[in-house]
Amino acid sequence: MTRKCLAIACVVLLVVSLAGCATESGYYDPARSAGAGALGGAATGAAIGSIIGAASGHAGTGAWVGAAAGGVLGGVGGALYASHRNSEIRSSQAAAQANNYQGQGNVVSVDNVSASPGMARPGQQIMLSADYTILTPDNQPVSANLVREIRYQGNLVGSPYQTTVTNTNGGFNDTVTYSLPNNATPGVYTVVTRLMSNYGTSQRDASFSVQ
Numbered sequence: 001m002t003r004k005c006l007a008i009a010c011v012v013l014l015v016v017s018l019a020g021c022a023t024e025s026g027y028y029d030p031a032r033s034a035g036a037g038a039l040g041g042a043a044t045g046a047a048i049g050s051i052i053g054a055a056s057g058h059a060g061t062g063a064w065v066g067a068a069a070g071g072v073l074g075g076v077g078g079a080l081y082a083s084h085r086n087s088e089i090r091s092s093q094a095a096a097q098a099n100n101y102q103g104q105g106n107v108v109s110v111d112n113v114s115a116s117p118g119m120a121r122p123g124q125q126i127m128l129s130a131d132y133t134i135l136t137p138d139n140q141p142v143s144a145n146l147v148r149e150i151r152y153q154g155n156l157v158g159s160p161y162q163t164t165v166t167n168t169n170g171g172f173n174d175t176v177t178y179s180l181p182n183n184a185t186p187g188v189y190t191v192v193t194r195l196m197s198n199y200g201t202s203q204r205d206a207s208f209s210v211q
Contacts, residue, residue: 081161083177090171095133098171106199107135108144111171113193115208122184126208129175130193139169144197146174151190184210 090098099107112131120126134142143166150157161176187210194203 080158080179080181081176082179084163084175086163086165086172086174088167088170089131089173090133092135092139092169095135095169095171099133099135101135103137106137106142107133108142108195108197108199109133109202110193110195110204113191113204113206115189115191115206117208119209119211120180121211122180123182124180126178126180127175128178128191128193128206129173130195130204131171131173132195132202133171134167135169136199141166141168142197142199144195147192147194147196148176148178149192149194150178151192152185152187157189180210186210 095101101107110130110132114129116127116129117124128148130146130148132146134144136142143164146163146165148161158181161178163174163176165172165174189208189210191206191208192203193206194201
């Protein structure tokens with residue numbers, strides 16, 4: 001009976017965890033995910049704690065301990081990214097000259113990406129940087145979704161990071177720090193940077209290694 005209850009609890013945990021990461025647009029929102037993850041983790045932890053506590057004859061204590069543990073675990077995934085900055089690095093005229101742009105069509109592209117330092121240890125912070133260009137004939141503001149994914153051996157590590165950037169013509173730099181988990185597996189990690197707009201999608205990859 002106890003094994004059956006634990007199996008049900010694990011299913012509930014999976015559903016709540018996934019719900020905490022989604023938004024109405026289908027994209028990841030770091031701030032909402034951290035809060036929803038913590039709340040969802042606490043609620044799920046309480047439910048699992050109650051099940052385990054009931055099986056052992058201490059339902060109240062089980063719920064309290066489960067909520068505390070669930071809240072901590074649920075908030076971890078949303079707290080890996082911080083210190084986001086977006087700034088102009090090239091004027092509209094300079095960006096047009098660099099791209100030989102004379103008002104033909106729309107340009108929304110990722111020009112360069114990097115991850116620094118290139119060699120890190122578990123628990124260390126990695127700065128993820130992306131230079132991108134926006135050029136349109138009428139110089140109207142363009143909103144685009146800038147998404148970053150950390151992958152190890154092709155598999156997604158944690159949740160993606162997304163921010164919405166809105167800029168007129170020019171060149172821009174976007175940075176965010178990523179904190180490696182303390183139990184990060186040694187090896188090479190790929191940082192996938194993707195800029196998505198109504199004019200198309202542009203992507204570039206960078207990498208860093210964990211010792």
